Amino acid sequence: xxxxxxxxxxxxxxxxxxxxxxxxxxxxFCTPVLFLAAMGLGLGSYVDKGHGGTGAASLGGxxxxxxxxxxxxxxxxxxxxxxESTYPVMGxxxxxxxxxxxxxxxxxxxxxVVGWLTWEAFRLFLTVTVxxxxxxxxxxxxxxxxxxxxPAAVLTGLAFxxxxxxxxxxxxxxxxxxALLRFGVLPLFLFSGTFFPIAQLPAAVRPLAYVTPLWHGVxxxxxxxxxxxxxxxxxxxxxxxxxxxxxxGLAATRTFARRLEL
Amino acid sequence: xxxxxxxIVARALTKRFGTFTAVDGVDFEVARGEAxxxxxxxxxxxxxxxxxxxxxxxxxxxxxxxxxxxxxxDGPRIRARLGVVPQEDTLDTELSVxxxxxxxxxxxxxxxxxxxxxxxxxxxxxxxAERAGDQVEKLSGGMKRRLTIARALVNQPELVxxxxxxxxxxxxxxxxxxxxxxxxxxxxxxxxLTTHYMDEAEQLCDRLVVMxxxxxxxxxxxxxxxxxxxxxxxxxxxxxxxxxxxLDLAVxxxxxDRIEMLPDRLLLYTDDGDKAAAVVSQRxxxxxxxxxxxxxxxxxxxxxxGRTLVD
Numbered sequence: 094x095x096x097x098x099x100x101x102x103x104x105x106x107x108x109x110x111x112x113x114x115x116x117x118x119x120x121x122f123c124t125p126v127l128f129l130a131a132m133g134l135g136l137g138s139y140v141d142k143g144h145g146g147t148g149a150a151s152l153g154g155x156x157x158x159x160x161x162x163x164x165x166x167x168x169x170x171x172x173x174x175x176x177e178s179t180y181p182v183m184g185x186x187x188x189x190x191x192x193x194x195x196x197x198x199x200x201x202x203x204x205x206v207v208g209w210l211t212w213e214a215f216r217l218f219l220t221v222t223v224x225x226x227x228x229x230x231x232x233x234x235x236x237x238x239x240x241x242x243x244p245a246a247v248l249t250g251l252a253f254x255x256x257x258x259x260x261x262x263x264x265x266x267x268x269x270x271x272a273l274l275r276f277g278v279l280p281l282f283l284f285s286g287t288f289f290p291i292a293q294l295p296a297a298v299r300p301l302a303y304v305t306p307l308w309h310g311v312x313x314x315x316x317x318x319x320x321x322x323x324x325x326x327x328x329x330x331x332x333x334x335x336x337x338x339x340x341x342g343l344a345a346t347r348t349f350a351r352r353l354e355l
Numbered sequence: 356x357x358x359x360x361x362x363i364v365a366r367a368l369t370k371r372f373g374t375f376t377a378v379d380g381v382d383f384e385v386a387r388g389e390a391x392x393x394x395x396x397x398x399x400x401x402x403x404x405x406x407x408x409x410x411x412x413x414x415x416x417x418x419x420x421x422x423x424x425x426x427x428x429d430g431p432r433i434r435a436r437l438g439v440v441p442q443e444d445t446l447d448t449e450l451s452v453x454x455x456x457x458x459x460x461x462x463x464x465x466x467x468x469x470x471x472x473x474x475x476x477x478x479x480x481x482x483x484a485e486r487a488g489d490q491v492e493k494l495s496g497g498m499k500r501r502l503t504i505a506r507a508l509v510n511q512p513e514l515v516x517x518x519x520x521x522x523x524x525x526x527x528x529x530x531x532x533x534x535x536x537x538x539x540x541x542x543x544x545x546x547x548l549t550t551h552y553m554d555e556a557e558q559l560c561d562r563l564v565v566m567x568x569x570x571x572x573x574x575x576x577x578x579x580x581x582x583x584x585x586x587x588x589x590x591x592x593x594x595x596x597x598x599x600x601x602l603d604l605a606v607x608x609x610x611x612d613r614i615e616m617l618p619d620r621l622l623l624y625t626d627d628g629d630k631a632a633a634v635v636s637q638r639x640x641x642x643x644x645x646x647x648x649x650x651x652x653x654x655x656x657x658x659x660x661g662r663t664l665v666d
Contacts, residue, residue, distance in 0.1 A: 197439040200431075355372070
């Protein structure tokens, strides 16, 4: 039985991950612990008492911790995917050059893209699963349907990972990555409804939030975790996020081919 | 394809990057079991030719067949039967020596048990067995190069492409690699390599083409090329600073078949270097050093292009 070429690319990353998984699991565990403790519990106790005790009402009747955790889940997925799609992709072309090694074998550049994004999906799955487990320990998970936030967060991550992977393949140095993180991903992290409902944003900038993939991911994960989502709303989010993944994947197929098959 | 058909056939093979023509209509054939070399300076078009043969670089013009197949439509099928040693190492330096062979073997969809078997053999052959568990990062340049070559053999390729296999290695590491490549050749593996070291080409290649400016300047075995484009021996004369420019070459014009003036020395092409040295001395030349040696491919290249191979 022949193994699909993309799976063989994935295997390379899994062999590498065998060496690195401990560190990555620890950081997957620590991130939610720190954020949920400081913001969910610390800041949250303050928020919940706000507005003369009506703070919770403006968050749909939930405590701030319950509001924050699934949003942070989606935002963390976006950040992990961004990290996996920048420096390691550059490494494949410029530093270690493992993508060049792969195309000298029966593997094609398109197989590398599919294998790479599958690897990211796997990496995201582990991270968000640990994250959701920690959230449950904090008492931030209220319904069993919250497990649906796991695939939703993976999809959110890929909506970042696929286009950024495509972009990274066009770069000759890592100089632009810091700017991408600071001026692209960080503002999204702060203003896409992760920490406060986007209804709080000035009306003029609110539409901006609606076109970013992160808001769709945050809203999808949050409503799934709270068991409060209409099928139509879920479909819109899924379609929007999937469109980013597909468009990013197709773009990456082009940029990888251009880079590897000169 | 029949067993006697060449493994590689190139006809008017061309590679263009925008308006720049890197390979300008070259013709060559490589037979099974042969060690075939592309000799030329940097920028001659050797690597571009190799990348086209390796089916990672689309052909811009002309025809190319490898194992009788078309790289455009059969890339993966051809690559499954190739071993490729790229100019720059493409090892995953965070993984161990054995893990690098594992992931590479898996790219060829080899069974893990078979990869393990091949890994043991190859690491033994390339004297890396003791380093199997070490991270590649920690290996010396020569060891990394040997590992890259070992990796290229994991799928038992019929044809091995090596782009400058020993560039950047110290002489000792270089001889270790040559020794292994020579053994591979003895085992009947077809080798195609590029080099800008004439000694490498002379040691390893049964037949080679001299490339310059994207074209083939000459084709033949090293001995043939030397016979055709050079003399048996060369007399090298070095003079004190500023002296060479004052020499009257007409005085020794009849001593050699041909005289080349390089910035730092004078080369006299002749069949008997010692005899020429004596005559030159009689005619009043007072070089600070005299060396009579056999002709090499460097001399062939100099004759064909008017330039030396490595500046």
